[in-house]
Amino acid sequence: MGILSKVTSFVGGSLFKEIKEGVMSYFPPDMSPQEKSEASLQIERFLHEKEKEANKVLAEASASLDKRIAEQEGTASDLKSMPFLGRPILFLRGVQRPVWGFATLVIDFKWFFGTYTFSEQQETALIVINLLVLGFLFGERTVLNLTPLIMKVFGNNKQ
DSSP: OOHHHHHHHIIIIIIHHHHHHHHHTTSOTTOOHHHHHHHHHHHHHHHHHHHHHHHHHHHHHHHHHHHHHHHHHOOHHHHHTSTTTHHHHHHHHHHHHHHHHHHHHHHHHHHHTTSSOOOHHHHHHHHHHHHHHHHHHHOHHHHHHHHHHHHHHHHHHTO
């Protein structure tokens, strides 16, 4: 889930609901049910307008970010317009992640089954590469949740 999605979810879901509940908790106790209902409706309308404005701003920010990334990194159509290098670069850009994934799989297999022995520096580099590749495949949250376990397992090997 991207940061803009998280912000949209927060703004659209819980923030305005909490504001409404907070305001309604300050209603005077002698307020009639009809008055509470009318005030609640007015609050809801106001918050709905603010939510629409916030969503509009977030959509504009998302579009601006997409445009900035395209300007900095280029687009596939930019690469296709290059006569000789465009299509090979586009191809290499597309296969980079699978190549890293399968290369890591092969190296891990050789490491775990003792086909190759690695120096301590190479093992450390391999752990970092595994975290990057697995982070892409399974998500950052999974890797972050497993990091304490990984550090415990590999930290004990050093002693």
